[in-house]
Amino acid sequence: VPTNLPVFTTMCVLMGFSVATVFLLPWSMLPDVVDDFALKHPSCKDLEPLFFSGYTFCSKLAGGLSAGLSTMTLQIVGYETNACSHGDEVASALVVLFSPVPVALLLIGMVFFHTYPINERRRSQPKNKKLSYSGLLQMQDTEDDWSALW
Numbered sequence: 001v002p003t004n005l006p007v008f009t010t011m012c013v014l015m016g017f018s019v020a021t022v023f024l025l026p027w028s029m030l031p032d033v034v035d036d037f038a039l040k041h042p043s044c045k046d047l048e049p050l051f052f053s054g055y056t057f058c059s060k061l062a063g064g065l066s067a068g069l070s071t072m073t074l075q076i077v078g079y080e081t082n083a084c085s086h087g088d089e090v091a092s093a094l095v096v097l098f099s100p101v102p103v104a105l106l107l108i109g110m111v112f113f114h115t116y117p118i119n120e121r122r123r124s125q126p127k128n129k130k131l132s133y134s135g136l137l138q139m140q141d142t143e144d145d146w147s148a149l150w
Helices: 005-040 048-077 088-098 100-115 125-134 143-149
Strands: none
Touching (some): 005 048, 005 100, 048 088, 088 100
C-alpha cells in the first residue's frame, strides 16, 4: 500500500473523534437516560444497575462481533497466519476494516446520539420533578436556587 501522509493524518483525526465518541458519549448520556426513564416510569425503582449492565453487555457483544467479522473477512480474502507476505486482497481488506467501515458506523451512531430527545432543557426537567416527587423541596426553578442547592 503506498503511503500518503495527508490521508493518514485525516484518518488518524477521524479515528480520534470516533474513539472519543465511543468512550465518552454513551457513558455521559447513560445517567440522563436513566433519569428520563425513572421520570416516565415512577413505579420502577433502582434500575440503574440494569441500564449500566445492559450497556456494558452490548458493548462487549459489539466488540466480540467485530472481532469475529474481521477474522472471518480476513479468512475469506486469504489471510494466512504464518505467512511473511500477503496479497493485495488482504491489504485492501485491512484498509477497509480499519478505516472507512468503523468511521461510517460511528458517524451513523453519532446521528442517533444527536437525534436522541434528551437535550439541555429536557435534561433539567427530571431534577425539578424528582424534587417535587420526593417532597424534599418545593421551589421554583431559578438559577440562584439551583446554585445554592448543588
